Amino acid sequence: MKYALALFVVVTLAVLLCPPSQLIAGEKETAKVEEASTVWTQIQGIPEKSIPDWMLKNAYAVAVIPHVIKVGFIVGGRYGWGVLSVRSDKGGWSPPIFVSMTGGSFGYQIGVEAIDVILVFKSSKGINKISEGKFTLGVDASVAAGPVGRTASAGTEATLQSEVYSYSRTRGLFAGAMIAGAYLKVDDDANRAFYGAAGEKTANVFSGAVKVPEAAEAFVTALNKAR
Secondary structure: OHHHHHHHHHHHHHHHHOOHHHHHHHHHHHHHHHHHHHHHHHHHOOHHHOOOHHHHHOOOEEEEEEEEEEEEEOEEEEEEEEEEEEEOOOOOEOOOEEEEEEOOEOHHHOOOOEEEEEEEEOOOHHHHHHHHOEEEEOOOEOEEEOOOOOOOOHHHHHHOOOOEEEEEEEOOEEEEOOOEOOEEEEOHHHHHHHHOHHHHOHHHHHHOOOOOOHHHHHHHHHHHHHO
16 A cells, blocks of 8 residues: 555656656657658668769758658548758758648559658758748649659759659658648647757757757768768
């Protein structure tokens, strides 16, 4: 009986001092960054099926959104939650911010229940839109299916005029995929849970002004290895 009472007191104090929502949020964010890092590493680890080096070299930002799922029946949409990193002034990659992706058409992947999505941004235009509120693929910036394979002809680069290039992976197959109409939005709650109050401002995260958790360092390291 005394043991049960003591356990009750300990659990109660833990709940009061560390609200469950914060604990769960922190764990969720860490798991998501680690998942994004795994997706990126797996894809870039297969040269003939990866994003071309020359595209990443000229990229301004990269978003990795694991496990985008189809929701609803007959009439529904899609929802995903992942991370986005921008190119730093020194040429490396910034700590990631959390973003959500909702709705949109996924081209030939329409019937798939869950896919991993990667978006490569060529300029800061789309990122500024995301930071300001909501960014819609194909509306706020042109989007196209991205080329695949590190040996993909560099001559293709001259014909790439879109601002965003999209990719998807499902059932082990990674390919450029047309994703139009989906919108991205900064997840302020997730950024706050992962980085603290300073994480509410995307500029603080992108500049590296906030303390970077180890999980974020792993993701940035994975990006830097692929550049």
